[in-house]
Amino acid sequence: MSRIFITGATGYIGGDVLFALTQAFRNSNISALVRSESRASQLTDKFPSVTPVIGDLDSTAKITSEASEADVILHLASSNHLASATAVAQGLTESKRQKPVWIQISGASLLSGPDITANAYGEPRSQEFNDLQGISEIRSIITSSPKRAVDNLLLKLSATNPHVRTAIIYGPLIYGRGRGPVNQRSIQLPDLAKSTIQHGHGLQVGRGLSCWSNVHVSDIAQLVLKLTQEALSNSQNLSIWNENGIYFAENGKMPFGEISQRVASFAAEQGFIKDSTVRGIDADAADKLTAHGAVLWGTNVQYTAARARELLGWQPQGPSLEEEIPRAVREEASQLNSKLMLQRNRTLTGCGTCRSRHVKCDESRPECQKCQQQGLTCLGYERQLIWAKDALRDCPQDPDRVFRRPLFSTEEQERMTRMTVDSLGRQSATAALTKLDGEHGRADSRWEQDPFQGPFGILRLSPSATSPGGHDASQPDRAESSQAEWDFLWPSLDSAPTIAEDNHLFDGLYDITEDVEDVPRADLSLEVDPMLDNLEVLLPDPLGIISDELVGQQTPLQISLIPNPSLALSRSKYIPSQAPELLRYFKENIISLSFPLKNCRKCPWQAIHLPTAMSTYAELSIQQTASHTRLSLFYSLLAASCLHMLSRNPNAVDLNTSSKGYKEIAKQHLELALNEEVLGPRRAKYKELLMAVLSMVMLSIFHGENSNAQAFLVDAEYLIRIRGLPKPHKSLKVRSLHHVYTYIRIMAESTLDEEIDLSLQKSDEVGHNDIHLEVMGQWRDTLYPDIYGVPESLMTLLSQTIRIANERELLHRSATVDTNVLQDLEKRASLLEQYILSWEPPSCPHPSLINHTAIESSEESENHTTQLLMRAMHQALILFYNRRVPNISALILQDTVRKCLDFLRRSDNARADSVSNDTAILWPGFVAACEALDPDLQRGLLDWLVTTGQRTSLSSFSVAAKTAQMVWDTRDQAKDYTLSWFDVLKHERCPIIAT
Structure with missing residues (x-):
């Protein structure tokens, strides 16, 4: 067989x-x-x-x-x-x-x-x-x-x-x-169809004349x-x-321009897009739409x-390609349909028939045209009020479905709103309520006048309406009051989720435990400090005002302080009385702690933070406990709402105190979560924990606590490395959180001056974990001298140069550049240049480099070889910085190239006389060779690369030599001496790792 x-x-x-x-x-x-x-x-x-x-x-x-x-x-x-x-x-x-x-x-x-x-x-x-x-x-x-x-x-x-x-x-x-x-699924045609539908018009690379x-x-x-x-x-x-x-x-075969036109025309015929025209894009834009898009759609x-x-x-x-295009377009439209459905503007005012069919109604009166065109009976727009009486709950439903719709029209709602505002006159809502409360509290008040202040009033009960225990029967039951605070949530439950690909935005309100595998069940047996039973007596409410008044109030507000954070850290049943108002304020006015994401449907503050905070409120109300991670999210959201209110009313000084207090509670819960809930049996959901850390980063930035923000960014990186990166599949929410972290990290590092300081001493923890040499400073336990014979300070300067060069390139690609960010970047670049030019090799070689068993002359020879190699690396670093950051012409740098070659030759000569192993570092020779313009320098460096490659039997040296020759040829043809090896390699798409 x-x-x-x-x-x-x-x-x-x-x-x-x-x-x-x-x-x-x-x-x-x-x-x-x-x-x-x-x-x-x-x-x-x-x-x-x-x-x-x-x-x-x-x-x-x-x-x-x-x-x-x-x-x-x-x-x-x-x-x-x-x-x-x-x-x-x-x-x-x-x-x-x-x-x-x-x-x-x-x-x-x-x-x-x-x-x-x-x-x-x-x-x-x-x-x-x-x-x-x-x-x-x-x-x-x-x-x-x-x-x-x-x-x-x-x-x-x-x-x-x-x-x-x-x-x-x-x-x-x-x-x-x-x-x-x-x-x-294939790649080229489906991705083209998908991009066409997403952009609303056809796309082609350049003139679209390439053909496969x-x-x-x-x-x-x-x-x-x-x-x-x-x-x-x-x-x-x-x-x-x-x-x-x-x-x-x-x-x-078929040219890509024709393929694009066929795709766009069919998509327009089917109603997937409105514009059937095809627009040209460049190679970079094509690469962003699909991997290697410029090659797949733009070559022959x-x-x-x-x-x-x-x-x-x-x-x-x-089937031929012409026959396949309609099927591919339909399939891509079908795949995108679930996302598009979430973005469609369905209202609550359509006819009963259209709503039962889940289609958009044109709302024509008395019958909609869509029903008439389909030959269906239009159920109309009649409002139906169903009273949920106990006797009717078990009865079969009416065959005609009842749909939720507004009780009042938009005009009626606007009219009632104007009536409410007019009834207040010139007084504010707070003043009206205060007056009512004051008059009602007077012992001699008999309320001969009308017991109303604007839209507010007091229900008069007979003095005999008291409970047997002597308590006022009019005092609302605590459970009823707590239920009333939930009223603000229900409208949110009626609306469709606002985040694409997420149909469970408010699931936490009904399913408190959520994912059993990720989150442990709440410990209902958790003992609560007896003092917490009387918290509402011991401690005043955190906020005694309404958000509407915060916006318009002009006089200083007297706001009670928040509870002692140390008491709040117990997972108690205490809920700030103004939590519902602050949650609603966040949903209606803030949406996101990152302003660029305010209108983004993938914003994690919309998709994760707000729903989790609302779900935590439900947990506290029902189970009277929640995890430290969720409590941190809950209190950080309250802090953000207070801070936003303060920005609209700077005179409300206690809002700042409340915001800081809530933030402190959130911070302490987060610290406990990072200690207890990252790993192990009580570990929290990854996206909630990372969301809590990023929220604390933003709150720290808002409060001017940049050191704390940096510390939390380090915590976020730690969390991403041990929980996020190992995930085999990263959901949309997880990826959005990672993007937010990267954005904040890059922005922070591009604007903080203290990061470039070689005089700092790294702690052991920082030194062990700084895998990218992102932190400037000295570390006594570094192994770079042992392994490569190069001090870590030199490698750190190279790392910083690469980061600044990449940041400059990203800024220059952007259509709009923040001048403050650009100025800060230039300041960092200037400081880095000063460190590079003033760098000197360590006066005493690293102890491990000294062979104590060798003779004294051999020690001196080996140390001298290492010193020369450091000098060559330093000259190459100067070349690298000048070409990658300010992009100085290679003509000006020839003396630096000559010095680098001289140190390399002297290092080789010294090594030949030493007892050290025959090793070599390619990078300085490669950088110097690529920037050499003088024929003698080119021959010298080419000879060094070839000879060293033969001596070490490493093929990378010969590859580097060929690459350098390609750079020389390209530069000579272009007659552009500002053209660097980096530009040539990027253009030729032949990267090299010159280790």
Whole structure:
């Protein structure tokens, strides 16, 4: 029985190929590499005859073992994963099979190199390839491309192993719905359709004249089947395999501009967009819409699949691209529909029929036109009041559905509002209530006059209406009062969630425990301090005013202080009496603690903070307890509301005290949460805990406590590293929180002056955790001198240079730049330049660098070598700073290049006389070589790179030498000496890590 081993079986192409294999080779033993048990379950559910092999592309031992036992290996998971390809090759060399075959999938972007090099995205190119007549030209392109390491491995394999046969398939624009078990979606066409619908118009890169050949995914699968059949038939046709085994697959071609127009036109016809015009975008914009969008939509890949047609009898049978476009657009619109539904403007005033059908009503009177067009009976707009009496609760409902709708029209509501305002006259609502309260409290008051002040009044009861215990019967029951405070929540429950992809914005109000796996059940047996039973007697209310009055009040307000934070830290049943008002104020007036996110539907303060605070209020009301994390969110929201009120009424001095008090309670709860609820059995939900930390960061910033804000940012980073980054799937809420953290962190680091100070001493905790060398200062336990022979101070300066350069680039990309941020950045850059230029190597080498067993002369020689290497690194750092930050012309920096080369040569000479190991650092030589303009300097540095590479047998030195030569050639052609190696590498898309 033949054996077939396939990778990528849960992917788009591999899944479709597996479907075809199971239909065509029912008697073969098919095994598939899958990365997890869950993927294996999905695979076997659809293809029971397939044997799953658990592992990923880095499981080289398993891949080698499976490849050595297979007649045919279909490596369809990746076109550039060299480790897995090498494992396949190793398995084939060990194979006992007579003529094993390796079929590899690759990408046709191989042919788009000229467009990328010329930056000619969206432009036409007439060159068309033929895999039969032009096989030698295609083979030459493959062998000359260093990125095609896997393809070259296949071409060379048969030369050393004649019994192995290989074939490579280069897929073009592949479209169509796959038939695999998991991923059934392509990339180029679906992403174009998705972006078109999201933007409301068509999109094309540049002029849209670039063109790719295209083929249906099922036709790719058929080509793989044809080759598999040839493999199992032991075909000896040399024109099919090995150096001739290069296959294209196509069913025509179409320029991307035409594809975009067809997509936009169909989307407009179906009502998915309103504008069918196609607008051009640049390469950067395309890359933001989809990964490598500039290449996938803006380059040219045109070829004829002659080899498969003539030698294998392959013919494409799948639908054409023209036929596929409508299906792809519909599918993408369907995928986006759930998000769009949340954004539709449905009202509570539609007719009963439209509301039952969940469609938008045109609200025509007396019957809506939509019902008439559909031939449906319009149920009208009649208001129906249903009284929830006990006797009727168990009765069957009326067959006509009752829909919630406003009791009063907008005009009526406005009229009643004006009546309420007019009834107050010139007095404020607070003054009216105070007057009522004062008159009612007078013992001699008989209320002969009308007991009303504006819209407010007092219900007069007979003096005999007292309870047996002597208490006033008119005193509202505490439970009823508490229930009244909930009234503000119900309108929110009636409205649709405001955050896209989140249908559970207010779930916490009904399901207090929420996710059982993430949050432990509340400890209802928690003992409460007996003093807390009388908190409302011991401590005054935190806030005794209404938010409406805070906005308009002009006189100083007397506000009671908040409870003692130390008492509030017990998870007690105490709830600030003004909590409902502050929660509502936050929802209606603040929305977000980050102003740029105020109108963003993905804002975590809308999606997480407010719903969690409201849910915590429910927990405190019902269960009388909550976790420290949720209490921190609750009190931080109250603090934010008080602070916002204070900004509108600066005379209300006690608001500042209340805000600080609530913030202090939130801070102490957060500190307890970070100690108790990050890990372990009581751990809190990750997004709530991170939300609490970020809220404290913002509150600290608002109160001018920048040191506290920095400390909380460090806490946030710690939390992200141990709880956030390990998550295999990051939800929209989690990703939004990570983006908020990154934004705040970058903004903080770009505006705080104290960060650049080399004289500071790092603590052990900071030194151990500063993995990016973000903190300036000295650390006594650094290992950089031990490992690289370079002081940490030099590496820290390099790290700071990179960060400032990146921040400058981001600022310059922005359409609008904050001048204050730019000034602060320039100040930091100037200070950093001063540190770099004044840097000197340590006067005493690191103790571990001294070989106490060696002779004195050897010690001195080794230390001298290290000092020279430091000097070379320092000169390279000066070059790097001047090119990356101020971008000084390379003409001015030639003396620095000469110094760097001199120190490198002297370091090599000193090393030759020492007893140290033969090591070298590439980075200074690479930077200096790239900035060298003088021919003598270029030859000297090129010679150093080549010689050092030969001496150390490290290929990275030769790569660096070739890169430097490419930089020289590009700079000479452009005659632009401000063009840096960084610009050239970014343009050529050939990054290098010069370690």
